[in-house]
Amino acid sequence: xxxxxxxxEELQRRRIIGINAETVTNIPSTDFPGHWxxxxxxxxxxxxxxxxxxxxHRNDPYEASFSLxxxxxxxxxAFRRILMAEIPTLAIEYVFxxxxxSVIQDEVLAQRLGLIPLKGSVEGINWMHWFxxxxxxxxxxxxxxPSDYNTIVLHLDVECTKNPNADDDEQDPRKLYNHAHVYxxxxxxxxxxxxEQFFVDDxxxxxxxxxxxxxxxxxxxxxxxxxxxxxxxxADHAKFSPVATAxxxxxxDIKIERPIIGEDAKKFAKCFPKGVIGxxxxxxxxxxxxxxxxxxxxxxxxxxVKDAFNDTVSRECLRHEEFQGKVKLxxxxxxxxxxxxxxxxxxxxxxxxxxxKVMKLKCNRWKRGLHDFMA
Amino acid sequence: MPGSIHSQDPQENDxxxxxxxxxxxxxxxxxxxxxxxxxxxxxxxASFQFEGEGHTMGNALRYAIMKNPAVEFCGYTIPxxxxxxxxxxxxxxxxxxxxxxxxxxxxxxxxxxxVVTEKFTEERDSFNAERGNRMEA
Numbered sequence: 001x002x003x004x005x006x007x008x009e010e011l012q013r014r015r016i017i018g019i020n021a022e023t024v025t026n027i028p029s030t031d032f033p034g035h036w037x038x039x040x041x042x043x044x045x046x047x048x049x050x051x052x053x054x055x056x057h058r059n060d061p062y063e064a065s066f067s068l069x070x071x072x073x074x075x076x077x078a079f080r081r082i083l084m085a086e087i088p089t090l091a092i093e094y095v096f097x098x099x100x101x102s103v104i105q106d107e108v109l110a111q112r113l114g115l116i117p118l119k120g121s122v123e124g125i126n127w128m129h130w131f132x133x134x135x136x137x138x139x140x141x142x143x144x145x146p147s148d149y150n151t152i153v154l155h156l157d158v159e160c161t162k163n164p165n166a167d168d169d170e171q172d173p174r175k176l177y178n179h180a181h182v183y184x185x186x187x188x189x190x191x192x193x194x195x196e197q198f199f200v201d202d203x204x205x206x207x208x209x210x211x212x213x214x215x216x217x218x219x220x221x222x223x224x225x226x227x228x229x230x231x232x233x234x235a236d237h238a239k240f241s242p243v244a245t246a247x248x249x250x251x252x253d254i255k256i257e258r259p260i261i262g263e264d265a266k267k268f269a270k271c272f273p274k275g276v277i278g279x280x281x282x283x284x285x286x287x288x289x290x291x292x293x294x295x296x297x298x299x300x301x302x303x304x305v306k307d308a309f310n311d312t313v314s315r316e317c318l319r320h321e322e323f324q325g326k327v328k329l330x331x332x333x334x335x336x337x338x339x340x341x342x343x344x345x346x347x348x349x350x351x352x353x354x355x356x357k358v359m360k361l362k363c364n365r366w367k368r369g370l371h372d373f374m375a
Numbered sequence: 376m377p378g379s380i381h382s383q384d385p386q387e388n389d390x391x392x393x394x395x396x397x398x399x400x401x402x403x404x405x406x407x408x409x410x411x412x413x414x415x416x417x418x419x420x421a422s423f424q425f426e427g428e429g430h431t432m433g434n435a436l437r438y439a440i441m442k443n444p445a446v447e448f449c450g451y452t453i454p455x456x457x458x459x460x461x462x463x464x465x466x467x468x469x470x471x472x473x474x475x476x477x478x479x480x481x482x483x484x485x486x487x488x489x490v491v492t493e494k495f496t497e498e499r500d501s502f503n504a505e506r507g508n509r510m511e512a
Contacts, residue, residue, distance in 0.1 A: 029438075032441045032442060033441075033442070033443070033444035033446075034444070034447075040444070041442070042442060042443065042444040043439065043442035043443060043483050045483075045486050045487075045490070048487065048490060049490050052490060052491070052494055053494070054494050054495050054497075054498040054499075055498065056498055056499055056502035059499060059502055059503060059506070066495075066498070066499075068491070068495075071491075072438050074434040074435045074437065074438035075435050075438060075484075075487065077430075077431075077434065077435075078431050078432065078434065078435040079491075081429075081430065081431040082431060085431075086431070349499050352495065353492060353495065353496065356488050356491050356492050356495070357488075357492070359435070359484070359488050360484075360485055360488040360489070362431075362432055363432075363481045363484045363485050363488070364481075364485065366410065366425070366428075366432070366481060367478060367481040367482075367485075369409060369410050370410060370474070370477065370478055370481070
């Protein structure tokens with residue numbers, strides 16, 4: 001027997017998560033075999049291919065926004081989690097303090113330095129290996145300590161001095177002294193070995209934002225330190241995360257079920273962000289149709305849904321007596337509006353592709369483990 | 376693809392930064408990547424333990440396996456939040472085995488990733504091209 005195919009209306013109904021004043025309904029996905037009697041819902045690649053859609057909203061180097069449509073939350077969430085925690089970047093991991101006479105303590109300064117986002121040649125970072133700290137009690141282990149392929153060396157050498165050219169009545173310490181403020185741009189990169197081939201010119205390792213304030217000093221104070229950067233992932237420490245934010249929201253859905261006319265319509269529009277609800281005059285055609293709810297209201301303004309995408313689903317409209325039963329709020333279960341902000345090492349769209357690639361790699365790796373174990 | 380993280384060499388298609396070197400030397404991602412079958416399993420019903428895995432793969436895998444009509448039950452749990460271990464339970468009908476269902480789950484997820492990459496790249500490129508045209512006009 002061929003499987004039952006539900007009607008379009010029924011499918012549409014299942015796609016909407018209901019959002020009411022105090023409750024959220026129709027939450028779990030039901031597109032599994034055995035859930036709806038007679039229907040198939042088994043995994044089919046061509047069906048997925050046919051239904052899956054991507055819509056791009058914005059694509060800047062440091063921020064991208066796009067919709068993935070036709071995906072289950074389990075998969076969309078896996079991509080989001082991988083973006084934040086499993087794509088490797090460089091960050092300062094070891095700080096060797098040769099001299100620090102500034103008021104900021106060594107450990108606090110080291111912590112601040114670790115959080116500075118770095119960027120550099122993508123090929124170079126791709127070429128780099130993981131750093132493995134040689135353990136002290138384990139002689140002759142495979143870890144061999146810092147080398148050109150696992151450690152990037154940075155230096156920070158600044159000394160604060162008086163500025164002899166400053167005006168006598170100058171109050172601004174930045175003009176009164178040299179290097180009163182230590183910025184991320186004062187960090188210098190010292191390539192070693194093969195790093196000279198990879199990290200040249202535009203590909204040199206440097207802070208994404210040169211103007212990050214690292215410390216403040218006064219004349220006579222001095223900071224001299226060497227920093228070792230290694231490759232790591234966000235799961236280990238947030239400083240390794242390649243994204244500032246990676247999030248998704250579900251597409252809002254607003255249904256006006258009974259007419260909202262005149263002053264009510266204006267008030268209704270005010271319950272939503274600008275541009276979500278529009279006002280249109282009731283046509284004479286609508287007004288002449290009996291049972292439409294518009295009878296005798298020709299020419300008056302009615303509320304229509306213009307652009308649910310920008311709604312915040314604040315549920316403000318559900319608080320008002322006059323809209324009771326006239327509006328239904330919801331979200332589309334399988335429409336994920338992603339927003340990815342890169343910290344600067346990679347472009348945001350490349351990051352998403354990278355997340356998909358990591359997911360595939362993980363599957364392949366586990367599958368290989370499975371084969372070992374079956375043999 | 377400009378700005379790709381990957382080398383352009385087609386032979387290295389499957390190489391990501393994560394896989395930059397042999398697996399044995401990776402301290403974070405690859406150490407002790409093992410699947411263990413928990414005691415009390417039969418052909419069609421088994422619990423697998425994934426070390427170093429969490430909700431990321433757990434839930435996605437659960438979804439992929441539940442999509443298999445021969446699977447009667449599939450669920451995952453992380454028994455203790457401070458142990459990096461994920462347990463996956465699969466119970467199937469007699470037409471397959473739990474192990475086969477698990478492998479099919481991986482294969483389906485891999486296929487899914489390919490489709491997502493393909494469609495995403497396509498849509499991004501056409502979006503960029505369109506934006507380029509608008510800027511020129």
